[in-house]
Amino acid sequence: MSILVGNALTQWFGRELALEGVDLVIDTGEHIAVLGDNGAGKTTLLRILATALRPTSGQLQIAGLDAFRERRRLRHYLGYVAHSPGLYPALSAAENLEFFCDLQEVSRTRAEEALELVGLTSVARRRADQLSRGMQQRLAIARAILHEPRLLILDEPDASLGDDAAELLTQVMSGKTVVLATHDHALANRLCPRTLVLRHGRSLGTATRLHVVK
Amino acid sequence: MNPFRVALAVARKDLRSEWRTREMVPALAQFVVLALLIGNFGFQIDSRNALTIAPGILWMALVFAGLVAFGRTFAAEREQASLDAMLMTPASPVAIFAGKALAASVLLVACEAVLLPALTLFFGTPLSGEVVAAVLLATVGMAALGVMFAAIVARVRARELLLPLLTLPLWIPFIVAGGQAVQSAMGLPGSYQEAIGLLIDFDILFVVLTSLAARFVLDE
């Protein structure tokens, strides 16, 4: 059963076409990777799927709801890790998460659980701007899963995670429907049975366990 | 979650960040003292004319400190991409907006706490509860408008240029009524009561309007 149906998603930024008529159907529980070079439209597509950006044209349904008119009803459902972590630099790792626990209406104990899952318990009291780039990325992932979303949108989470990226992501992704943007083909193949390839804002179609021809 | 608690959580988060970094308040305080200094050179103030000129300098300093304070509130949020993250949560945009406005006005009040005594110290104007009340009442409405336009220009190029252009015309009523209130509180002719009443009316009008508009400004 499909949880997400995107239809002819198109995004213009001024006179620049960032995404051109991308169709996408994702089944419940599926893990799908989005591959493409820089500027291929990965971030734009993921922002649209996360309902953080309304496309110029095209339709998007998530869980049978119109993703833009019923955006508020979908918020419990969606978790999104953006390209930049977007943390509060002066707050500690734990405070960053506790603030979002309040906004997500979940108990603050979820902050501890999430920190443990991403392996940051030992630096929970450290200020976010004193964490390494990889730790900040983990913290951003922890923030996106506080409310245990069913659908997780990850924009290049592996960029600075380091060697154990795959293990961490496997753990985070288990039991959820996931869209993962990356340019690491090996990682995409390992984590996601199906891959969507973008080039110059166009979908080159999806393939299972593909070997992408460059 | 209760929107009041969301607003408080957002304000607390902003103020905690400010407390840790101590970026804004010291800069703003220094800024208003500088404004007084420049006012002094621009006007040749002495004990005879201080009372007529000081209120004007007070509002000049406050307006420009306000522009800096409010301009920063959303610029920082956007740069960190964290506003997007906040808007992805079920918290209402109006509550988030109110929290940001609350935090920004606390910062501005902190800078008023420097400005008003400094005005008394340098120009010998009386510092009374009436002056403080007028300035605080004006701060409420100015914060509502200032934070809303800061949110608007945060998404636009050349935001430093646009914020004063959009905000200052809407602040004029507060400066007219607040200026009159401060003048009469300092002993110049004019009705203090009437000016304060007007300030309260403007506060109510613009706080309601900005709350209605916040949804459209913040939501994607």
Add this chain to the structure above:
Amino acid sequence: MNRAERWAAAAVALMLVAGAVIFLYAPTDALQGPVQRIFYLHVSAAIAAYGCFAVVLLGGIVYLRNESLVADRCARAGALVGVVLTTVTLVMGMLWAKPIWGTFWTWDARLTSTLVLWIIYAGYLLVRRLAEPGRQAARIGAVVGIFGFVDVPVVHFSVTWWRTQHPGPIIVNDALPAQMLATFLLTVACTLILAAVMVWMRYRIETLMDEKQHIAEPVKVVTAREPEPVP
């Protein structure tokens, strides 16, 4: 000549008629002399400008309600024409004020609020130019347009309350002779027609610019099946 050009020509012709009536038909003011003839166009331009800004206000409200691109284009067109007409009002007012009041400018309620009006809608045009074209610019514009419209009476009121020396509206006063009143009403009507034609032309330009930037009406989504409840 297409339809738009015919309308434009008609509007210009009407303004020339109004000009002829102002200078040839209307009597010379006993106190102020010929300079009083500025009054007709000065007040007409102000009325037409308010009309344009009302279009911006309504366009903004309609846009926020249903994202109608037509409403937004009307607002954009209204703002531009309104700023032009406000400029005309201000310049003519200053030219009139110099010989009569002895100064180009005085800080009374009507002058101050008209200047604020001009600044707000000039700011509106700037925001529209600097914001990312499309939905974002339209929303921002709608909010600025609505606040601007609310601000003008408030500024006017607060400055009146503060001090005033501008003559109030004298149209309904008996002091305005019938010939002057007729000239005034004709000029107002012609100016309003000119403003409407200008807004319409600008609307067409905005439509073409939108097409160039691929801004189109949002596609209305038809949900094929009943939405499942979100757990």
